[in-house]
Amino acid sequence: MKRITLYFVVCVLLCGCAEQDEFEHDQVGNFEALWTIMDEHYSFFDYKQVDWNEVHRRYRARVSNEMTDRELFDICGDMLKELRDGHTNLIATHDVSRYWIWEQWPVNYDERIIDQHYLNFDYKMASGIKYQILPDNFGYMYYGSFSSTIGEGNLDLILSYLSTADGLIIDVRDNGGGMLTNVEKLVSRFIDGKTLAGYISHKTGPGHNDLSEPYPYYYEPAKNHIHYLKPVVVLASRGSFSATNNFVSIMKGLDQVTVVGDTTGGGCGLPFTSELPNGWRVRFSSCPIMDAQGRLTEFGVAPDVRIDMNENDRTHDAILDEAIRILTRATNN
């Protein structure tokens, strides 16, 4: 019995033994953990030509165990900005580091101008979509966030209401993204056959070039739901980021669609999240999504018609006006 007991105790003790890369829970350890996580999981090093080892040398020299959490956070945040990626954030209880380059570009969207001078404060709202038929008999819908879940029934009612319009303007300016499933729901109302939406890839290992073969993905028309196949103009701005960038890239490939406004904000890497020993979380691009031509849109999708709003004109939205002109020409032809 003693032998069996001894054997059992040894078996149990061994349960706690495993190979794991644990970093020290000090400032240097957390810095190294962050650098290593990015080194092994970030997917755009080569595309952006970032020498991550050189970045390590530069920033590691600034880190010591004596520094405060805030000082360490600032250094780590600066290091992540080297990646020029709006999907890459360091998240702590006191701050979120970010590379939101679109903040420095023209906003190209003013909700007040549209509400007052185009909608006359008279519009419908459903599933996070503001919609109305403009005086020129063109439908207008503003979708401010792909995080707002779109109900198929709501979308049926919206498109049913707008079905009498001669054309449709889909405004996704200043839409910072959200769920890709909502992109599919929306796009599926504007296609009449199986459509190549793009390609998706992912990291297959810790090496910078360990990426899977791009996998083509297709969208199908929404079955038994209302579709809109008349001319469509999509309004985009630098604030159209992430899932919105993906939406614009797919819509741009459709024959009846024209994209008007500014280049989108980019962000074509599906972000994953990891964490440091001190509990800070890091978000980073891990799965590149390409457009239907197989191109990365990390730095944005260029519009078909490039135009900025006039910041001094508080009564007109030049981008929306251009959309109305395009639809007018399309319907007159």
Place this chain on the structure above:
Amino acid sequence: MLSRHIPCGANTNYANYADFTKYLLFKFVEFAKLAFKTGRGCHSIYCTYCLPFIMLLCCSLTVAARPADIPESAVLPNQSALMLDAGYASIHDSYLTPITYDGLDLGLSLEATRWTKKHKWLWQLGVGADYNYVENKAQNNDLYKLMGDISFSMQHAWLGVLHPRLNFSVGPMAQVRAGIVYNAVNSNNPVTVRAHANVGATGMAWFNTRLGRKPITLRYQMQLPVAGAFFAPEYDESYYEIYLGNHKNLAHLGWWGNRFDMVNYLGADLRLGKTTLRLGYRSRLEHWTVNHLHVHDFTHALVLGISL
């Protein structure tokens, strides 16, 4: 050197058996000490985990070769029991986080054990679910793990060996175990699915004695999956991509080269009239490495049970 200590089939006697067992235990403890001392036990994890089972198997085979005094009856550990596990859990899943989380383990399971007609074989059926609620070291995030499993085994029994009331059984086992691990704060990797179907071996030793006037059965059992199939996404593959239809490289052949699972149980069944109370300890290990992903989960739990 080893041949001097290995007993040979029907000629085996108790002294040789004892020598052999001592030798194996000595080598095992020596190895374990070395592994812990050098901190390299983790690099040879399969060897360290396999060795105990090989020992058990060798012991059983050795015992089997010895003429045994079969007792008139061999009372099984409580034939049907409902068990509640409560204890400690540690979860490391690199798909979700590089940090190891630890916390609470809870489990609920049913176990049925039955003899075949001639008392040479017994079968065992187990159904259970377990839940882990674990926290990171920084205490600012939680993981939730929910698993369910079902297992069936047929075990050949050797009764009254070494001691009239000591019994052994060893046999093949099949098991399906599946569930999810959830991390609420992650963006596109908030959850991972665990699914594993396997075949393996299980071995049991039980000893019938008395505690005061009450009969009690002491039991040790190990479940050891050997090979099977299991699910794992690729390194940083999102479940969204799987949803889009990319199902490549999701199913993997599991064997001791990439995966090791083990369940150890030690407990006592105290018969109080028509009711039997069970008190025991259970440890569960799940370890695998595939697609550059690493999982190492283990639990240590107190088991309370009652006969059905």
